[in-house]
Amino acid sequence: MTLRVARRAVLGGMLGAGLSAMPGWMSVAQAQTASVSAKTVATGYAELVYANYSDTLAAARDMQQAIAAFLATPSQAALDAARKSWLAAREFYGQTEAFRFYGGPIDDDNGPEGQINAWPMDESYVDYVEGKPNTGLINNPKFKITKANLAKQNERGGEENIATGWHAIEFLLWGQDLSETGPGNRPFEDYVDGKRPHADRRRTYLKVVTELLIDDLNQVTQAWAPGKKNYRSRFEAGGTESVRKIIVGLGSLSRGELAGERMEVALNSQDQEDEHSCFSDNTHRDMVTNATGIQNVWLGQYTRRDGKALKVASLAELVGAKNAELASTTSAQIARTVKATEGIQAPFDREIIGGADAPGRKRIQAAVDSATEQSKLLVQSANAIGITKLTLVQP
Structure with a gap:
């Protein structure tokens, strides 16, 4: 063995035997944890938020292009492509909901959250439904379809009178979900002149409501952009x-x-109208992306749209420096919630049906119980780092 190899072996042995146990030495993991502070966590969180919103905006713009192609030449293939692009964009937006509920740019007094993702939706407020062929803003020629007017009409006269956002677009792409086994099946002919009344207005509405969603997502994204005098x-x-x-x-x-609004309410009512993404039957994915968004923030991680992994200072590390066992327990519970939501099967509106022992209801209840338990652990984690004043949204 050469002298260089021998020294390398000795050094490797010291590290492997626990160099961190020697006075004045810390392992890499310990050094990283020691360097984590409220400031580094806040800075890392801001980076993660901006990345997630940027990906959502980019995916929504791809959706806008697919919708424009469909509206230019309506066909089943073009409609299918637009639907696929909506589903793809929702994968990113669902994760951003972990950035809500504290009066940030998305949901402060002037925030656009209500225009972006309000639900449940009375679809007859926007367009025809079964048995009511002439209802909705689309079928009212006196209503001028503009971004400003749609914004004014959103939730006007009732919180279910939703005129904008993801779910208005979803309804315009899928139509009512009248099937027990699949999503809505709006015909592409709804957008063809002469095939359905007011097809031209329906095309305009879908185009304009998509533009408004892009504007709102861009507003939130810019609030988190680096290097500016903004919320970030x-x-x-x-x-x-x-x-x-x-x-x-x-x-x-x-x-x-x-756990509350998105799962317990639907379990209790067993009503499809309480399903989050009812037209597309994408509710099971909404649950997974919401749970994943929580895990992203807790662990300081996020997988970008291009597949690259982002890693920032995390709450788990900050809490772990004070109470390693609590941090580990919380991480494990959050992972269990993600797994539980992944176990929910599509369509969600069939999972909620039946008695307490129905397999679907038990799967959803397991996710409810897990998410409820993790909320308690998050409160304990806050207390561990000296934060005691928490006002959480309750179901």
Whole structure:
């Protein structure tokens, strides 16, 4: 053995035997944890948020192109492509819902969340439904279809009077879900002049409502853009208060929204109208992406649209520096929630039907229970790092 190889072997042996146990030495993992602070977590979170919103915006623009191609030459193939692009964009948007519930750019008093993702939707407010061929803004020639007018009409006269956002677009692409085994099946002829009344207005509505969604997503994305005097710059300087907001967002999504509004309500009512993405039968994926978004923030990780992995300072590391066991328990519980949501089968509107012992209901209840438990652990995690004032959204 040469001297160089011998030294390498000795050094390797020291590291393998636990160099971190020697006075004055720390392992790489320990050094990384020690360097994590409220400031680094807030800064890393902002980077993750911007990446996720940027990917959502890019995917929504791809959807806009697919919708434009469909509207230019309506066909079944073009409609299928537009639907596929909606589903693809939702994969990214669903993860961004972990950035809500603390008065940030998405849902402060002036935030566009209500225009972006409001639900459940009274579809007859927008277009015809079974038994009512002349209902909706589309079938009212006196209503001028513009972005400003659609924004004014959104939730006007009732929170189910939804005129904008993902679910309005979803309804215009799929139509009512009248099938027990699959999604809605709106014919592409709805957009062909002479095949369905007001096809021209339907084309205009779908075009304009998509433009409005792009505008709203761009607004939120720019609020988190780096190097500007915007919400992100203030958030990064917020220290512990920003970390508090992060945990409020995760805890509120876990219990109040994901477990409560999106699963428990539907379990209790067994009504398709309480399903999140009812027209496309994509609700099972909504649950997974919401749970994944929580995991992303907790672990400081995110898989970009191009497949690249982003890793930033995380809450798990910050909590782990104070209480390693609690951080590990919380990470495991969040992973269980992701797995439980992945177990929910499509279509969601059939999973909620039956008695307490129905397999689908048990799968959803397992996800509810797991998300509820993780919300409790998130509160404990906040307490472990000295944050005690938490106001979480409750179901």
